[in-house]
Amino acid sequence: MNAEIKFKKKRSKREIILNTATQLFIQESYIAVGIDRIITESTIAKVTFYKHFSSKEELVFNCLKELKLDIQIAVEEHISELTPPLEKLEQLYIWYINWVNQNGAKGCPFHKARMDVEDLYPSIQVLLDEYRYWLFNIIISILKELELNNPRTLANLFLVILDGIINSSVSEKFLIKPEKTWDYIKTLIEQQRNQK
Template sequence: MNAEIKFKKQSKREIILSTATQLFIQESYIAVGIDRIITESKVAKMTFYKNFPSKENLVFACLQELKLEMKIAVEEQISSKSVPLEKLEQLYMWYINWVNQNGARGCPFHKARMDVGSLYPSIQIVLDEYRNWLFDTTASIFKEMQIRDPMTLTHLFLSLLDGLINGSVCEEAPIEPEKTWNYINTLIELETSSM
């Protein structure tokens, strides 16, 4: 009996989601239209609308899927470390590499908020869930480090991360994670040495 590897065939919905997500990441949520997504997904218009009654539904589903994939990947990365500073570095490096893979086009969540946040109010739920998850994950690592004021340092860390990402978009250049991590690490050392 021949051993065959069976690959899970992607459903039409998964194909549409995957195609739309890549287009939104590479370009923008506004510039990419439904007709283009249908064409590049190679599905019938009726199939598209059966799965996603509107572009807002599609954007919501894309962000939901991205959030889930990101959460699983990050938690897998940081769970392999036992030292809190190493967990934070893994979180940071994973996030920067993920953004860099997008060709310095920024964070898809930030871009969605800027592009269509006011146009598609339903996506605010996913954007807030994503941001809360990122904040809580970072804060829990700072708490493990027994930082005196983990919330303030979490806000500062995420502001630095946002600034780096926005800077890479403006400069159209990838972020150098090792260099910037050294600055963040110095900031953490200053905080821990003042306790």
């Protein structure tokens, strides 16, 4: 008899709170979701919540910190095996759009945090900036592999297009089709290549 024993890693109360809060913030907003709701949906005691987080600001900070790390690992793993730089950029773009789409056209949690609570919770600004800086640097390093004349300008344009597409999907409540929009970005890159 070959019995397979599966052990489930028990998540800590802190992880449960972070996961619940992150999902609620993504699906709704950082302002609308209160601590009492997070406690209820996490099925933990209020004292347990405050044992791990002294305030909602600390919770939002930690949610964004974990999310940033998860995204960095996922993106870097996703594109690490790819060789051609254009393929890396396309896969980064498609991964990012699919990630936003999986949230039901609710937008990017980092954009949302900047809009919702950056002024209210100043401690998160450093995480929002780090995230944006990391994304910009990944894009620019790939564009440099393409040996373009002005990769910095193109990286900024790439981010503006990405932001615009995401914001448009939120306001119009539609999922983004990454393959179609990628064609526009690819055309811009090819134009840059032809100007060398």
